[in-house]
Amino acid sequence: MTWSVVDTPAPGKEDNVVVPGCEINAIAIGNDGRTLYVVDTPNRKLYKSEDGGATWKDVSDRLFEAAGAAVHIWNVVMAPDDVSFVVVVTDYDAVTQGPKRVFISKDGGQNWGAVDSGLTLAANEFIGCLDVSFKYGQYRDIAIGTRNGGAGGNVLVLPAEVTAPAWRSQNLTGTGAGDVVAVRFSPSYTADWGIIAVAANTNGTYINLGKRDTVAGTTTWNNAAGYTGYPVCLRASGETQYPKIADVINADLELPSDFLAVTVPGDSPRRRYYVGINTTGNLGYLYRVTNTSVSNITPPASPPGKGIFSIAYFGDYRDGELLAGEIIPYTAGRVRVWRTSSPTYLSPSWRPSQPDYGSPTGGFVTGYANAVVAWHPDGRRAYCGTSSAALNKGGTSIADPNMWPGALLTVTTPGDESAFSVSPCSEWYEMQLSLTEKRLNSTLAEHWTQLSLIDSNINRLCDVAALNVPEPKPGEEAVADYEILYLASLSGNSSYSIWRSTGLPPGQKWERVMWLPSHNGDKGVLLRVRQPHYEDKARSRVVIYGEVEWREV
Incomplete structure (x- = not known):
């Protein structure tokens, strides 16, 4: 038997899967489905992913060089037909804060130039x-x-490709x-x-x-x-x-x-x-x-006061899919995303994300999640980013901590569980299910997993469950290894997370498939494989969890 070290999710790693204190205030999805940008305004960060959101690089420094200071970044947009053409909005300079200046990159964020004229x-x-x-x-x-x-x-309007744009x-x-x-x-x-x-x-x-x-x-x-x-x-x-x-x-x-x-x-x-439209008192x-x-056609947000923060549409004039992300968590640390497949109907039928553990996370400490939703270019996946700004007053002021844009400057205590989430699952997990002939049990926009940029802490690892392919029955052909690990961890904010790693080597890519407040403080979580379902190729949910109370013996 040979033992090897398996990499686990943790803050401070280059992949930026776990980033305590991270906020996701704006998302840009490229037409290639692989290139993504995220803006973290209060922490002055611009992140870029080239693998569909699995890992991220902090690409702020090149922008700061052009700006002459570490300015706040307020918005990001990519050209609809060119992922190399990126535009951001920043502070005017280190002194004059607020979204007042525009920088353009034509090479995917390697070089930036401001257009002030x-x-x-x-x-x-x-x-x-x-x-x-x-x-x-x-x-x-x-x-x-x-x-x-x-x-x-x-x-x-700026004509961007002329000699002297103004x-x-x-x-x-x-x-x-x-x-x-x-x-x-x-x-x-x-x-x-x-x-x-x-x-x-x-x-x-x-x-x-x-x-x-x-x-x-x-x-x-x-x-x-x-x-x-x-x-x-x-x-x-x-x-x-x-x-x-x-x-x-x-x-x-x-x-x-x-x-x-x-x-x-x-x-x-x-x-x-x-x-x-998000309005005073978060009535959307x-x-x-x-x-x-x-x-x-506002979704039936319940209870009232959890209004709409953002929307995303995929489709044409006749029909399509419409998403709506709420502002306030419906329960501690989880925010609803609504979806309708009948947005052109007189009364669209809305379905919310799963109420227990299937919704995007955010707002565990602050009570604000501000769900920003977006579609993958092919419509087979949706994305959601959350943040903690207490935006609850109409108007415009850089000085008011509850108005736009001033509220976005507030740096919150780490552990609010804001994150970049995907639905119904990551592409690599879907590929693994396909290889092992298992059906995905998650529904688009109803079940979300946190891919990365997760504002969480990991104080302790509790348990691990490995999925190994069972021995084939007589006459059956052996199936390749599932290559899936599950890991349970405890955070310092009385909550726990369950993580999943897919592919080889084990631990190379992690995503969080569940987050819940703890009912037993920091005493731990156990993971176990559900063997009967594990052997059924029609199912993909194969792990159960339970909180434990440790006693001296």
Whole structure:
């Protein structure tokens, strides 16, 4: 018998699976499905993964060299057609905090450059949202939306691939103007030159639809561009309470993949929008807008007050899948993600993530989880990142610890269990199940596992369970080794985790498949293999756990 050391999950390792104190404030998923970025604002970190989120590298230093200081990073977006084209929003400098400056990298974060020309923001004006267009010819555009808390925001666009790029105001004025909380280029940009901005003022929150003139660098908005009925107020029929500028904390705008703002030969407009809004007291709204018809399709969050923090849509105009991540944990350390496969129906049917141990983790200490959701490009997986900022007041202030963006600066005590999660499982675990002819028992968006960037502590390892292939029955062919280990650990915050390693060598890749508050303090957890189910190739859930109470004998 030969013994070897198996690597186990722990803080301080290069893979950044366990990172005490880590926050996930923004996520960018590349069109290759492998390249991902995460922003940790209070800790001044930009992380990059090139293996689908299994491991991460801290790539902040090259950005800090360009910025001249270790600035806070507030947002990140990749070009929809090029994972090497990355845009981030940062503090202006080490003194002037808040999202005020834009840096661009065209080589995947190796080199960065700021574009300051034409971007002059007032003291309390900040960049609230960001998007990058598809490339058209040799060009592509970047859009930002600004907000100041007084409905004085604007949309600015930068032609990124010109010799001397400069930001140009798009002059969003009129009924729908205000603080811009979401901005998107049309997925059919080269066909309709569309740009969409969600802006809040004292009368409501509006969808503004614009038509770009990329030669002149300008935008014509709403009715003036031929879009009758625009801007559209986000207020469903009969609603007496709807979001206005004093209420809005943050917003998300999602579009179908075949969104089309204009009529083209042989085709009609496909204008449908999904808008999620987080408001004062964490009362969330989720609206579906079909052209100018507004419907409130907010999931039945229960109990009230656990409103919507972010949304993600995968699909086209006719049908698709819509995710909605909540703000407040529904129980200690776990936050719901809702999914509907019928977002275009009059009354969509919503399903929440599993209530016991299947939901993303976060908010164990602070009571805030702020679930940021996103789709893999092929729609077969979903991602969720959580963070701890106490965002519960509408408005805009860098000084107020409960307003955007100031609340994002708060550095929390490690152990809040924020993490980068995937559903229904990691790709390497799915591959292992396929090799051993086992069925995945987890459902998309209902069961989540924590892949990495987990804000947790590991004080002690408790037990391990190894899955070895049983001897084949007479006449059966031997199956290759399952190559799966399970590990139980205790944290210093009276909770425990169960980890799974898949593949060879054992311990090379770990993911957390369960986290629960402890009921016996720090006395331990036992793991055991469920032999009858283990031998059944139709099942993948093969390990049971139990808390233990140790006694002297």
